[in-house]
Amino acid sequence: MNIVILSRNSHLYSTQRLVEEGLHRGHDVEVIDPLKCEIIIEKEQPKIYYKDRYLDYVDAIIPRIGASVTFYGCAVVRQFEMMNVFTTVTSDxxxxxxxxxxxxxxxxxxxxxxxxxVFTNYSRDVEEVINSVGGTPVIIKLLEGTQGLGVVLAETKNAAESVLEAFNGLQARVIVQEYIKEAKGADLRALVVDGQVVGAMKRQGKDGEFRSNLHRGGSAKIVKLSEDELKLAMKASRALKLPVCGVDMLQSERGPLLLEVNSTPGLEGIESATGRNIARAIITFIERNYK
Known part of the structure; x- marks a missing residue:
């Protein structure tokens, strides 16, 4: 097969691993920057032009679309879909x-x-927002934040009100969530491929840090998920129609609680922590399904 990885940086660990495994399994693999693709819209003849050629020979794509280029990156993925090219995750x-x-x-x-x-449209009734999630401490997240950026732990009512008022003043949209104290600064990341969990790790934030993101200095180790945690990860994957994704969840006294679902999960942390060949699982998913 001719497989294209849509990535802005061919040197990233995740991109390199996918290339490596694709080549190892006998496929032709190339990395293409989606922002350098030209979308040609013509009746019944959708095309993509890249540098000096038309990409009319591609069998499957693996989108590695960063949050900052979502609009154009997804437009390129959508164009490949119009060309009947298989994609591991759809633009929608x-x-x-x-x-x-x-x-x-x-x-x-x-x-x-x-x-x-709780999500509000710049509500001035900050106290009611805080009470709706059970009072302080609370987590306040920017809707556009990634990798732990734009996430604040407000431990007191005054702190929460100050943060919310500041975000409201900037017209920054936020969500407010209850703080799960028993998680102790740790979360679980389940990697789903073809609707099944192929690897899982527990991420622990560094001392004094409530965010467990590896980009923020957290550590990771392999973990065996409970039946409820497995079910949550697969249900989240199905609900968002993401056959390949990373599902983040917290362990709480009332069972696993979902944090978010990542459509472009990094492979370095989870492959290192688990020893699992996640990149190969993604390539074999394409082999099973692309036709």
Missing amino acids: SIVRSRDKLRSLQRLTKAGVGMPKT
Whole structure:
């Protein structure tokens, strides 16, 4: 097969591993920057032009679309879909997953457990917002934040009110969530491929840090998920129609609670922590399904 990885950086660990495994399994693999693709819209003849050629020979794509290039990156993925090229995740699914509020609404409709969450349109009744999630401490998240950026732990009512008022003044849209104290600064990341969990790790934030993101200095180790945790990860994958994704969840006294679903999960942390060949699982998923 001719497989294209849509990535802005061919040197990233995840991109390199996918290339490596694709070549190892006998496929032709190339990395293409989606922002350098030209979309040609013509009746019944959708095309993509890249540098000096038309990409009319591609069998399957693996989108690695960063949050900052979602609009154009998804337009390129959508064009490949119009050309009947198989994709590991669809453009619509990526767009859905990037909208945190929309994702949470779909997930709660599907019966996925999650921390109490409130979204308001710059409400001035800050006290009621805080009370709605059970009082302080609370987590305040920017809707557009990634990798732990734009996430604040407000431990007191005054701190929460100050943060919310500041974000409101900047017209920055946020969600407010209850703080799950028993998680102790740790979360679980389940990697789903073809609707099944192929690897899981427990991420622990560094001392004094409530965010467990590896980009923030956290550590990771392999973990065996409970039956409820496995079910939550697979249900979240189905609800957002993301056959390949990373599902983040917290361990709480009332069972696993979903944090978010990542449509472009990094492979370095989970392959290192688990020893699992996640990149190969993604390539074999394409082999099973692309026709």
